[in-house]
Amino acid sequence: MSELYDVIIAGSGSAGMTAAVRATKQGLKVLVVEKAHKIGGTSATSGGVTWIPNHGLGTDDSSAQAIEYINAVANGPVRSDRIDAFLETGPQMIAFLREIGMEPVVMPWPDYYPEAPGARADRSVVFPKYDGRRLGELFPLVREQFTRFKLMNRYTLDFMEANTISTRSPGWIREVLKVMGRYWLDFSTRRLDRRDRAFSLGAALIGPLVERYSAMGGEFLIGWGVKKLVVEGEKVTGVEIERFGKRRTVRSRHGVIVCAGGFEWNQELRNRFFTIPGDTRFSSTPEEANRGEMLEAGMALGAATEFTETGWWVPTMSLPLTTASNFEEIHQAVFDVGRPHSVCVNRNADRFVDEACGYDRFGNGMLEDQLKTGANTPCWLIFDATFRYKFTAGGIMPTALMPDSKIPASWWDQYIFRAPTVRELAQKIDLDPAKLEATVARMNGYAKTGVDPEFGRGGNAYDRNFGDPKLKPNPCLGSIDKAPYYAMPVNLGDLGTKGGLKCDAQARVLDGNDRPIPGLYAAGNASGSPFGNAYPGAGGTIGPAMVFGFIAADMIAQEAKGELGKFTHNSG
The missing domain is CATH 3.90.700.10 (Succinate dehydrogenase/fumarate reductase flavoprotein, catalytic domain)
Incomplete structure (x- = not known):
């Protein structure tokens, strides 16, 4: 592997993989650093739902209606500048996913405050089952669903199958037999691994992103954790990473995007920030994964934080x-x-x-x-x-x-x-x-x-x-x-933390005086939610994570082309 890239992305969840695919598609040399032994982060173990108002998939939603709804359900301060960027760029991000061959499907799920003005039942999208064997050697390296999302701790279920079986709806026994038959008749995979080759929910989102990133020459470093952000002058120019006690430095020409999740598995940070700290062991994200190392690394450089007092509760x-x-x-x-x-x-x-x-x-x-x-x-x-x-x-x-x-x-x-x-x-x-x-x-x-x-x-x-x-x-x-x-x-x-590094509408991390820290970007739960303490609808975590990962990649691509001053959210 190289020691110099155009962009380094810390974390391989939905924010990181969206940023990686977008940046690679624009011709940048990209490295994704993932401290876990699996790719996909919390997103791969989630429901994989993405909340994107006015997504352009055949509905009559509008940004104005979405703003009316978000303002109505805000439970405290929100970031109007980042909400505007999210609503403007969300449809473009969905169009990009379709361009690279992904198939977002609109689900008829009501927003979480259906009584509020501007609420709808068509803003959440999911992704159909994905054949994990398309990943080749990366198949066993993508994080697997928790057993709680599987039938009998083994068989992959999508939303419709899970609902039919869990509520004992008509035909539920036939559905059980179909799911089990699909698994046991897959003889080639059974010889390779116990895992079901059918990726659903969050894995059905991460799988195709990994496939496309890898096909375009994108690189992974798996099992390496970022210990420090490297700074030259005032600009972040790389990361110091560690694996099995060995450290090395990898540098970036144009920026580092922090997509490494929140701090829900760090009891010290929970005690410091949360209104009611709770216990790390009650979190439903992958155990010990999101410990806030990148939050601490950013704060060490003078980065500001926001909305750190609360989590995405479940x-x-x-x-x-x-x-x-x-x-x-x-x-x-x-x-x-x-x-x-x-x-x-x-x-x-x-x-x-x-x-x-x-x-x-x-x-x-x-x-x-x-x-x-x-x-x-x-x-x-x-x-x-x-x-x-x-x-x-x-x-x-x-x-x-x-x-x-x-x-x-x-x-x-x-x-x-x-x-x-x-x-x-x-x-x-x-x-x-x-x-x-x-x-x-x-x-x-x-x-x-x-x-x-x-x-x-x-x-x-x-x-x-x-x-x-x-x-x-x-x-x-x-x-x-x-x-x-x-x-x-x-x-x-x-499901993670709602607060983190404070960012502007271009996903740039801000210091205590609200000035961008050159070369440092963040998306997903590593950054503060644009909605503050509100959770507007199914996919309200993953939607903004992917959009701001997309925006960060565009910002870096424009800088790489010497066109930063011309940047708009409409860059293609």
Whole structure:
């Protein structure tokens, strides 16, 4: 490999790979440095959804409507300059992906605040299943989905398959057999690896980006972590990297783009920045991956930070690994907490949120209730046998796939609790029995009327999208009245951090006086979110990450061509 590149990119998630493909396509010599032993970062393990308003894929959305919506849902300060750049460049980034042969598909998912002015149900796009064997030798080096996104810890699922199976919709058994048959009939891959060759969700986004970057001659350094930003004069001109204790310096002619994720796995930084620090072990991102090294490296150069007080929240549950009980795995409870025949309560046995709302909104509800009562984080998911039969609860599959008899004995009364009555369940988990009985009784009343006067559960399109359509009058409200009764603790987990290096609309990292640090750019969770503490819709993390990676690559390409003064977001 060379020791001099046009641009060095730290991190290989959606921000880094978008920047890498865009820069390479424009003729630059690019190096992607990834400290992990796998390519893809947090993005590869995510749902892979990308939130791009006015994306140009056959809808009548507009930037004006998107701005109206974002301003309506802003939960504190936002960066209007970066929002404008995001909205202007997002459609161009999508057009570029189509130009290089990727196929974004619009999903009919409501924005996370569907009641707000300007909300829509067509701003989230996903990418179809991708054949991982197209990557050749890189196939086993792309980060694999967490088992929580797989059927029986093995079989790849896309969104439609997962929804059909998890909700036991008509044809779900046939769907299970199709998924399993696809895997076992793939004899060539079974001889190579246990992994399913079908990449879905986040891997279906990362896979084709890696393929195109590699085909154009882009280079990877895998397993090398950036320890220091190299500066000559006032300009960042390279990185000092380390692997297995050996250090080396790699230089860049035109810039370094920091796309190395946030700091959710650094307890010291969480304690320093977060309103409620929480514990690193409740994060649902790849373990020990995002430790904020590049945030600290930027701050060491005088870089400013913003929005570091909060994360992209998601309720999570912990369960032991089935193959190694001494180790725990984090399971997202994105939709589980809002399914009918259940209720979420704090440790005072009080409800605190519309349980079916968006996961970041749910997490903010946990945080606000903790600040108010001191009796949240964790809270409790309470459900009955009907819920247990129909739905997942973290890593606990519905009874058809995982009956109570298949739940390991060591999990009972440690990770999942069961009792013949609500009162006895409350006693097991140290809640006030009378208060929990009263809360459940109220929920049963709401299930009959279809109206939740406390929090409006099921009163908007987002809530109803993940309810049980067979339930009337409200698909999100089902009676909690069939024994046995169950409880599982729910932690304030995250999908990463919302804050990081402060950047301008051109993705340039700013110092304490809001001046760009020459040669230093950032995108994704390594930088502050343009939305501040808001999470506008599905893909609200990945959308801006890819767009600002795209912008950073364009900025560097213009500098390389000596045309920086002529830069516009419309560069082709």
